[in-house]
Amino acid sequence: MASLLSIYCPKCEQHTELSRRGSPVITNSSSIYQIAGCNACAQHFLLELRDIGTLKIVEIHPKALAGKPHPETPDFIKADLKEALDCFSVAAYNATGVMARRILEKCCKDKGAPEKENLRGQIAFLQKDGIITKDIKKWADAVRLVGNDGAHSNEHPVTHKDAEAILELVKQFIQVVYITSKISEKIISESTKKENNK
Numbered sequence: 578m579a580s581l582l583s584i585y586c587p588k589c590e591q592h593t594e595l596s597r598r599g600s601p602v603i604t605n606s607s608s609i610y611q612i613a614g615c616n617a618c619a620q621h622f623l624l625e626l627r628d629i630g631t632l633k634i635v636e637i638h639p640k641a642l643a644g645k646p647h648p649e650t651p652d653f654i655k656a657d658l659k660e661a662l663d664c665f666s667v668a669a670y671n672a673t674g675v676m677a678r679r680i681l682e683k684c685c686k687d688k689g690a691p692e693k694e695n696l697r698g699q700i701a702f703l704q705k706d707g708i709i710t711k712d713i714k715k716w717a718d719a720v721r722l723v724g725n726d727g728a729h730s731n732e733h734p735v736t737h738k739d740a741e742a743i744l745e746l747v748k749q750f751i752q753v754v755y756i757t758s759k760i761s762e763k764i765i766s767e768s769t770k771k772e773n774n775k
C-alpha cells in the first residue's frame with residue numbers, strides 16, 4: 578500500500594513519512610490498527626488510527642525508542658549511557674536515574690575527584706578544580722539528587738519528566754566535559770602544527 582502518513586519518527590528523530598505495510602485491522606472497539614514502516618530508517622510501528630478515511634494517528638507504538646550515545650562518548654561510560662537510554666525508552670525511570678548517577682560517579686573518578694569523598698563532595702571538587710563551571714555543577718547536583726531518589730526513595734519515585742531531564746543533563750555534562758574539549762583540543766593541536774610549519 579502506498580498511502581503515506583507523516584510523523585516525527587522516534588527512531589531516526591526526524592520528520593518523515595511512513596508507508597503502510599499490509600491491510601489495516603479493525604477491532605471490535607472500532608479502533609483501527611495498521612503496521613507501517615518509516616521511509617527514512619525502516620523501523621516499523623504499530624499505529625492506532627482514528628478512521629480509515631483520514632488515517633489520523635491516535636497513537637504510535639512504541640512511542641519512544643532508545644537513543645544512541647554520541648559516537649565521541651568516552652568508552653568507560655558509553656555502555657552505561659546506552660543502558661540509561663534503554664531504561665528510559667522502556668519507562669524504567671528509577672533505573673534511568675541510577676544509571677545517570679553512576680555515569681556521574683565514573684566521570685568524577687576519571688577527573689581525579691578524591692575517592693574518600695561522597696558524590697556531593699566529588700562534584701564540588703570538580704568545580705573547585707576548574708573542571709566544571711558553577712552552572713554545570715548544578716546540573717551534576719540535579720543528576721545526583723534524582724539518582725538518589727531512583728536508588729532509595731519510595732516516596733519520590735523518579736517521574737518521566739525527571740528522568741528525561743536528568744538524561745539530558747548527563748548528556749550535556751558528557752558533551753561539555755569530554756566531547757567538546759576533545760574537539761577543541763584537536764583543532765588547537767592541528768593549528769599549532771600549521772603554525773610551527775610556517
Ligand SMILES: [Zn+2]
Pocket residue numbers: 586587588589590593615616617618619620
Ligand atoms: Zn525513522
